[in-house]
Amino acid sequence: MKENPYLDIIDLEHPTSKKHPRMPALMRAAQFSPFSALIGYEEEIDEAGRLTEEKINLSEDERIELDGKLKKLMCENTGKEACFTYFKEDEKKEGGRYITTQGIIKKLDGYENAIILSDGTKINLEDIIEIDFIQNST
Numbered sequence: 001m002k003e004n005p006y007l008d009i010i011d012l013e014h015p016t017s018k019k020h021p022r023m024p025a026l027m028r029a030a031q032f033s034p035f036s037a038l039i040g041y042e043e044e045i046d047e048a049g050r051l052t053e054e055k056i057n058l059s060e061d062e063r064i065e066l067d068g069k070l071k072k073l074m075c076e077n078t079g080k081e082a083c084f085t086y087f088k089e090d091e092k093k094e095g096g097r098y099i100t101t102q103g104i105i106k107k108l109d110g111y112e113n114a115i116i117l118s119d120g121t122k123i124n125l126e127d128i129i130e131i132d133f134i135q136n137s138t
Helices: 025-030 041-049 060-075
Strands: 082-089 096-103 105-109 114-117 122-124 128-133
Touching: 060 105, 060 128, 082 122
Parallel strands: none
Antiparallel strands: 082 096, 082 128, 105 114, 114 122
16 A cells, blocks of 8 residues: 655644734635636627517508508697507617507607607607507596
């Protein structure tokens, strides 16, 4: 059987420095805590894995139907609520997502080709794919 090569030093007292006191166990453990060598890497991986949708292109008939709903909403139903589904482009990558919101049209901005709702939401007319009228039960 092989003899332990450390038998001659195993029972000796641990050397301690007179200049440097022993470091507490918590401080020693901090030296070996994990760190991120690549700052922002995890965020980039998460961003790459985030899914976006492609914008739907409406047919001419669907576009005409939407225009009719919008005109009806602007003229006949002033002050009435409607529900809008529209595409919002993603700021970081190609594509975006569809958002459904409801509100009252405050004004139609012909310069920017957008509608502005009473809560300040601005929706580009080209991005709207659906408008539904909300019937108030009053």
